[in-house]
Amino acid sequence: MKKIFMGLVFMIVLFSLAVLIPLHGHAEQMEPSEFSQGVEYTLLMSREDKVCKHMLTLFNQDLAKFGTEKYNEHEEFRSIGWKKETITRMEGDREVTDFVETAHFDIDNDEKIDLVFRLTGPMGGYDRDTLYIFPSRRPSEKRWTLMEIAHSPGRISHDGYFLLSQSGAEKNKKMGTIPSMASISRLEPFVLEGTVYVGMRPLYELASGTDPVVEFSKVFVITKYREGKYGGGPDPNEKETGKREDVCYLKVRTKPYIPGGQ
Structure with missing residues (x-):
């Protein structure tokens, strides 16, 4: 049943992409007034302190200055070198x-260069990314089709991303408890000291109320992608073959909204 559901989600997303393309880059995420008076990340889990603390500081500086993450302001993200490419679809x-x-x-x-496509579709007025990965594929003059991209050997596509449980050594009362999953919206690869990571941003704009599910929209994941496919694809019977190594979980903390800023 889960595989059938993920297959349906994939087809809906693919249809949405076909309707909304051409792309003009990422739209700025909407920021409801409930969060206009302060958003910041705290460290929930770290397996590479140097990376986690660096990105925690970088994001919190952006949030304090701009109210949202400004990926293109930082060389870590600019070094990926996203470009627009022409494709065909029916x-x-x-x-x-x-x-x-x-x-x-x-x-x-x-240590091999891969070809990565990023397609962005709508989810309740927000951006939702999917990365389609072709390992060891260097630049060529090939004209790709949307369906060819959808059948890529590697993929990262998530609404819900299951998080790693805490080991005894990682449990820390100051850091808090890791929820079972994160609700992922944006996928932003970056490079830090020669290593590529994938930043997986939650839709924290929707994290209001007291329902426990709200916690899923508060965790920013930083992971190392290894191989295979995550998330819904064109085949409902497709096996989950993805391997990754999560290195940081950042949890968003919002200040209560007070009308008039009192």
Whole structure:
């Protein structure tokens, strides 16, 4: 049943992409007034302190200055080198031309350059990313189709991302308890000291109320992608083959909204 559901989600997302392409880059995430008076991240889990503390400081400086993360302001994210590339897709019986984001970088840190497509679709008025990965694929003149991209050997596509449980050594009352999963919206690869990580941003704009599910929208994941596929794909019977190494969990903390800023 889970595989069938993920397959349906994939087809809905693919249809949405076909409708909304051409892409013009990421839209700024909306920021409801409930969060206009302060958003910051705290460290929930760290397996690489140097990386986690660096990114925690970087994001919190952005949030304090701009009210949102400004990825393109930082060389860590700019070094990925996203570009627009022409693709084709079918619109009824017609073949039409559109654009997607592409980049060539070593996303799995195996010292070989990979081809990565990023497609962005809507989710309740917000951006939702999917990364389609073609390992060891260097630049070429090939004209890709949307369906070819959807059948990539590697993929990162999530609404819900299951988090790693805490070991005894990692449990820390100051850091708090790790929820079972995170609700992922944006996928932002970055490079730090020669290693590629994938930043997985939650939809914390929706994290209001007291329902326990709200906790899923508060965790920013930083992971190392290794191989395979995560998330829904074109085949409902497709096996989950993805391997990753989560290194940081950052938890968003919002200040209560007070009308008039009192």
